[in-house]
Amino acid sequence: MVTHTQSARAGQRERAGEASGVAERSGPGLGQRLGGFLERSWRPFALLAALFVAWWGVTAAELVEPYLVPSPGNTFDAIAVRPEYFWEHTWTTTYETVLGFVIAIAVGVIAAVAMVQSSTLEKTLYPLLLFAQVIPKIAIAPLFVVWLGFGLGPKILVAVLMAFFPVVISMVTGLKSVDPEMLQLSSTMGAKSGQTFWKIRFPASLPHLFSGLKVAATMAVTGAVVGEFVGADAGLGFVILQANGNLDTPVLFAGLLIMSLLGVLLFVIVEWLEQLLLPWHASRRDEGASTTL
Amino acid sequence: MAGYAVEIDDVTVRFRSKKRDVTALADVTMHVEPGEFVSIVGPSGCGKSTLLKLSSGLLPASKGDVRLFGEPVNGPRKDIGYVFQKAALLEWRSARKNILLQAEMRKMPAKEAAARADELIEMTGLTGFEDALPHELSGGMQQRVALCRALLHRPPVLLMDEPFGALDALTREQMNVELRRIWQETGTTVLLVTHSIAEAVYLSDQVVMISARPGTVAGVVDVNLPVERDYGPTMAEPEFAKATRHIRDHLGAATAAE
Ligand SMILES: Nc1ncnc2c1ncn2[C@@H]1O[C@H](COP(=O)(O)OP(=O)(O)OP(=O)(O)O)[C@@H](O)[C@H]1O
Numbered sequence A: 001m002v003t004h005t006q007s008a009r010a011g012q013r014e015r016a017g018e019a020s021g022v023a024e025r026s027g028p029g030l031g032q033r034l035g036g037f038l039e040r041s042w043r044p045f046a047l048l049a050a051l052f053v054a055w056w057g058v059t060a061a062e063l064v065e066p067y068l069v070p071s072p073g074n075t076f077d078a079i080a081v082r083p084e085y086f087w088e089h090t091w092t093t094t095y096e097t098v099l100g101f102v103i104a105i106a107v108g109v110i111a112a113v114a115m116v117q118s119s120t121l122e123k124t125l126y127p128l129l130l131f132a133q134v135i136p137k138i139a140i141a142p143l144f145v146v147w148l149g150f151g152l153g154p155k156i157l158v159a160v161l162m163a164f165f166p167v168v169i170s171m172v173t174g175l176k177s178v179d180p181e182m183l184q185l186s187s188t189m190g191a192k193s194g195q196t197f198w199k200i201r202f203p204a205s206l207p208h209l210f211s212g213l214k215v216a217a218t219m220a221v222t223g224a225v226v227g228e229f230v231g232a233d234a235g236l237g238f239v240i241l242q243a244n245g246n247l248d249t250p251v252l253f254a255g256l257l258i259m260s261l262l263g264v265l266l267f268v269i270v271e272w273l274e275q276l277l278l279p280w281h282a283s284r285r286d287e288g289a290s291t292t293l
Numbered sequence B: 001m002a003g004y005a006v007e008i009d010d011v012t013v014r015f016r017s018k019k020r021d022v023t024a025l026a027d028v029t030m031h032v033e034p035g036e037f038v039s040i041v042g043p044s045g046c047g048k049s050t051l052l053k054l055s056s057g058l059l060p061a062s063k064g065d066v067r068l069f070g071e072p073v074n075g076p077r078k079d080i081g082y083v084f085q086k087a088a089l090l091e092w093r094s095a096r097k098n099i100l101l102q103a104e105m106r107k108m109p110a111k112e113a114a115a116r117a118d119e120l121i122e123m124t125g126l127t128g129f130e131d132a133l134p135h136e137l138s139g140g141m142q143q144r145v146a147l148c149r150a151l152l153h154r155p156p157v158l159l160m161d162e163p164f165g166a167l168d169a170l171t172r173e174q175m176n177v178e179l180r181r182i183w184q185e186t187g188t189t190v191l192l193v194t195h196s197i198a199e200a201v202y203l204s205d206q207v208v209m210i211s212a213r214p215g216t217v218a219g220v221v222d223v224n225l226p227v228e229r230d231y232g233p234t235m236a237e238p239e240f241a242k243a244t245r246h247i248r249d250h251l252g253a254a255t256a257a258e
C-alpha cells in the first residue's frame, strides 16, 4: 500500500526532526493555521471575486435586461430592504438542513456499523438503500407533504434522504478499509470485539466518513430546499418560488445566493471539524507544510 | 509434557480460493524449546509468514497439530507477541500510545504498563520520539515501535516476521545486537522470519530452512556459537562462516531443484 513512499518520507522527516528537536511537534498555532487556510484558499476566493465582477459588468453594461438578471446592487438592495424577512427564511432552511444532516449522520453511521457487523444485514439493506437513493426526491416529496403536512417534517425527511446515502457508503468503506493485519494483531492482544471496534475500526474509518460528510452536507441543503419547493410557507425555497411567481428577480437571486452560501458554509464547517478531530490525517495529507517549519 | 514452547506436528496449510488452490505448507514438523531463538529462512512465498500465523492461531492448519506450551492452538493466542512484516501502527496514535495499545487491550494496570513502555522505549532508542505520530517516524523507528508493542506484556513467545526488512544495513546490525540483548534479558522464546542468512545465524540457536511450493522443512542448522556474541568477532568466527555457507548451499540447491 502506501508504506513505501511513507517510510521514505518519514526518513526525511526524521532528520529534520532530529535537527530541530522533535519536542515542538504540537503543530501550528491558530494564527498560523488561519494564515495557511488563506494561503490555500485564496484561489477560489479570487475566482469568486472575478465572477462577481463579471456579473456586475454584464448588468452595468446592460447586456441583458434587468428583469432577467438583476445587478448585484439590486440583489443586495432586495436583502437590505427586508433583512428580517430573509433572516427568518434563511433560519428556517438552516434549521431544516442542519437537523436533516445530523439525523442523516446518526442513522447513516448506525446503519453502516450494523451492515459491517452482519453480511446478511448488508445484503438485505443495500438494495433498499440504493432504491432510496435513486428515486428522485422531487417526485416523492409531495407524498411526504401528504403524509406529514406543511410543517418542517417533510423538508427534514427529504434532507435526511439526500444526505443519508453518502454517509452510509463512506462509513461502510471506512470500516472495511482497516488493515487486516491490524485486526489480527488485535486478536493476538486478546481484544474483545468492542475494544477492536472503538480503538481500531472506528477511528480508522473517520477519514472516509468525513469525505462522505462533505458530500452529504451539500446534499442536505438541496434536500431541504426541494422539500420547501413542494409545499411550504417558509424557507428559502419558498422565497424563491414566491419571487418567481412575482417575476421579482432580485429577490430570487438573493435567495439563490444565500442558499449557496449556506451550502458552502456547512461544507467549510465539516472540513474544519475534520482538521480539528483528525489532525493526524490532515497533517499526513498536506505534509510538506510541516517540513518547512 | 509441556516440553516444547512451540510444537508443529506434520502440519499442512492449504489456501483455497475460487481461482486456485495453494499448498503453502506441506507436512511441516518443527519443535522449539522454551527460551530458544529459532530463525526461519527460505525463498519468498515459501510459507514463512504462514508458519508464524499458524503458531499464533491466526490461521488454522488444514492438517496436523499445533501446540504452544503443550496446549493445542485453536484460535488466536494471546500469550504471544507478534511483529508483522509491516509495522501495522495506528496512524492516529503517537509512538508511545501505539505501544500502550497492547496494555489497553489486555487491561494491564496503567502504571505498570507505563513503566514498562518507558523501559522499552529507552531500550530500543526511541527516546525523544514518544509523541511522534507514525508518519513522522522512519521505517526503522516504526518497526521498533512495533517491537516494543510486542514486548510490552513480556510474552513467553515472540513471533517476528521480517521485522528488519525495511532497514538499512547498519541500522539492521544495531537492531540485531539489540534484539539479541533483549532476548537474553527476557528469556523469551523467539521465532524470527528473515531473508538475511547472516542475521539468522548471528541471532539464532537454530535456523530452519524452508523450501518453496509447497513449503517443507529443507533442513535445520544448529548454530554452535557462544552465547555472548559481539557482532564483529562473531562474524569472523569460522563457525559463523560454516553455518552461513551451509544454509546458502542448501537454499540454493532447494531453489535450483525447483
Ligand atoms: N490469505 C491467503 N490466501 C491465499 N493464499 C495465500 C494467503 N496467504 C498466503 N498465501 C499463499 O501462501 C504462500 C505462502 O505465503 P507466505 O505469506 O507465507 O509466504 P512468505 O514465505 O512469508 O513470503 P515472503 O518472504 O515474500 O513474505 C504463497 O504462495 C501465498 O500466495
Ligand SMILES: [Mg+2]
Pocket (backbone or CB within 6 Å): B048, B049, B050, B085, B161
Ligand atoms: Mg512473509
